[in-house]
Amino acid sequence: MSISHHKVIIIGTGPAGYTAALYTSRANLAPLVFEGAQPGGQLTITTEVENFPGFRHGVQGPQLMEEMREQVLKFGAIIKSETVLKADLQVRPFQITTDKGEYTADAIIIATGASAKWMGIQKDEALSRTGGGVSACATCDGFFFRGKEIAVVGGGDTALEEATYLTKFASKVNLIHRRDQFRASKPMQERAMKNEKIQIHYNLVVEDILTTVTETPMGEKVEKIHGLKLKSTVDGAGSEMPVQGLFVAIGHQPNTGLFAGQLPTDDNGYLVVEKGSTQTPVEGVFAAGDVQDHVYRQAITAAGSGCMAAIDAERWLASKGLAE
DSSP states (O other), X not given: OOOEEEEEEEEOOHHHHHHHHHHHHHTTOOOEEXXXXXXXXXXXXXXXXXXXXXXXXXXXXXXXXXXXXXXXXHXXXXXEOOOEEEEEOSSSSEEEEESSOEEEEEEEEEOOOEEEOXXXXXXXXXXXXXXXXXXXXXXXXXXXXXXXXXXXXXXXXXXXXXXXXXXXXXXXXXXXXXXXXXXXXXXXXXXXXXXXXXXXXXXXXXXXXXXEXXXXXXXXXXXXXXXXXXXETTTOOEEEEOOSEEEEOSOEEEOOGGGTTTSOBOTTSOBOXXXXXOBOSSTTEEEOGGGSOSSOXXXXXXXXXXXXXXXXXXXXXXXXXXXX
């Protein structure tokens, strides 16, 4: 089997991967992009995106990713529907093995993203994909719940921060936690507890999501949340809570398994990069998007870091005489 060599290989798509591909393509680096198991990343499982610049009427997540993909192809990037199984960063050039072939690269941009952790009841993730009233991102979807009673599940800083943020839109926010105290920092707890719109429910877990099938103006049938089935972690007693939205805030899992033992991560499992850069501790390997960002996790910030990674890679290749 022949091994194909490339100046730049980009692992992962989504806003970070596609933007990195756009900039490296325009720099005549002819990048090879591996889409992986979820082409387009997390935005392909969202519905309307209203906070991406340039779309005043909003845009569907899958449509936005398709537009990015076509733009990348226009400038000559090569996109392969292959999943990377192994990445050897200890050799030069770097070696990449996919489910269909073997490749080498002078530089690598990692844009594998992060996946939201779900509650394990299946329906939560499914409803998030169809616009059924479940989300894992308050800043992305909070606006859609204006004037509605909603719930947030979680007990860390993210859960309390999202609950507080959602009070800008919701009429009431029920904060559900499985323990009798939060893991969140004291200042974050105090802020949430002082908010009159937040009602805290300790020692409860979500057992099921109660839904109703409704019909849209276009005649489409959509399953929408109308309540939660809860269970006490103390005595097992069951109860129901009427809500029109659910935000799951139990964390994200960065997709870094490919690089275990080769690239360092922080305490949350995100790839470590140099401050103000996308350069990882391995020279010639760059990381962009949610795989290295546990703070913002927005499409626009992922795209921005994809641009940074492309420029960082281009300058590094030029410094090594590998850009031509």
